[in-house]
Amino acid sequence: MHLLLLAALACLTATAIAAPGRKPATPSPKPATPASDSTSPPSFAAPADAASPAAASAPKITFSQCHVEGPYIAMTFDDGPHGANTPRLLDMLKQRKIHATFFVVGQCAAEFPDIMKRIVAEGHEIANHSWSHPQLSSMSESGVRDQLQKTHDAIIQTTGVTPKVMRPPYGAFTARQRSWANGTWGYKCILWDVDPLDWKVRNAEHVKHEILKATVGGSIILSHDIHKTTVDAMPETLDGLAAKGFKFVTVSELIAMDRPVPPKPKATPAAKPETSEGSKTEAGKTPPVPAAPDSTPAPKAKP
Numbered sequence: 001m002h003l004l005l006l007a008a009l010a011c012l013t014a015t016a017i018a019a020p021g022r023k024p025a026t027p028s029p030k031p032a033t034p035a036s037d038s039t040s041p042p043s044f045a046a047p048a049d050a051a052s053p054a055a056a057s058a059p060k061i062t063f064s065q066c067h068v069e070g071p072y073i074a075m076t077f078d079d080g081p082h083g084a085n086t087p088r089l090l091d092m093l094k095q096r097k098i099h100a101t102f103f104v105v106g107q108c109a110a111e112f113p114d115i116m117k118r119i120v121a122e123g124h125e126i127a128n129h130s131w132s133h134p135q136l137s138s139m140s141e142s143g144v145r146d147q148l149q150k151t152h153d154a155i156i157q158t159t160g161v162t163p164k165v166m167r168p169p170y171g172a173f174t175a176r177q178r179s180w181a182n183g184t185w186g187y188k189c190i191l192w193d194v195d196p197l198d199w200k201v202r203n204a205e206h207v208k209h210e211i212l213k214a215t216v217g218g219s220i221i222l223s224h225d226i227h228k229t230t231v232d233a234m235p236e237t238l239d240g241l242a243a244k245g246f247k248f249v250t251v252s253e254l255i256a257m258d259r260p261v262p263p264k265p266k267a268t269p270a271a272k273p274e275t276s277e278g279s280k281t282e283a284g285k286t287p288p289v290p291a292a293p294d295s296t297p298a299p300k301a302k303p
């Protein structure tokens with residue numbers, strides 16, 4: 001597990017937008033700016049096959065959080081679908097008219113086609129989280145292709161929808177792999193900035209507390225619908241986020257609202273890249289947030 005951790009951290013560091021220091025302060029979500037909702041100009045939207053331009057204008061393909069105008073956030077649920085917990089979560093989301101994003105594991109998608117159909121029918125986004133949850137960053141290209149293609153196909157077969165984004169298990173995906181997956185399937189690589197460590201601390205109160213504490217406008221919140229305690233946490237978590245003024249959108253909706261962070265006037269290249277909004281986290285600073293990114297073992301036993 002240590003190796004996985006290190007690899008994941010190295011990967012996250014290399015993304016250069018690894019989750020910036022959390023701002024535990026209250027999110028001060030402004031009242032919704034309706035304009036963002038309806039117009040949501042995809043400020044960076046570049047087709048996957050855009051001619052690889054110079055780095056300066058290269059399309060952004062990795063997101064840990066978004067810079068958006070308005071209190072928009074994306075709830076994301078990984079590693080399912082799960083036969084019991086995912087339907088329960090879907091009930092909660094439906095009751096609240098909330099759309100989330102499900103990063104499914106292909107072998108689970110194939111096992112629960114009806115749940116897959118329900119996820120899509122109820123307006124949620126489905127995304128690729130590999131076939132069997134391996135650490136992709138240490139695999140061969142053909143192995144990675146197999147993991148992502150089989151899941152891509154399973155999602156299309158069960159739902160008729162083509163996934164647009166992916167999340168690597170453990171957050172472990174090299175820059176080269178991200179670029180390749182973007183060119184191959186058009187995938188954006190979605191990481192996260194809020195991690196309640198719900199796979200580790202199986203306590204609903206903890207999950208709720210961590211999410212409510214760390215979420216800010218533009219946050220991408222990681223959790224796992226395979227864990228009962230995570231789903232148990234959701235009614236109060238979702239209601240608590242809504243009470244703070246947050247608006248729930250899918251990941252693809254959130255990244256379509258993403259705008260460049262205004263450049264900071266000061267340019268001290270040697271300075272420690274500590275807090276900046278993800279613009280220069282390249283140096284060996286360990287990102288503080290995803291201490292144990294998504295370290296859920298591959299879901300083995302299905303109920």
Ligand code: NI
Nearest residue numbers: 078079169294
């Ligand atoms: Ni996972």
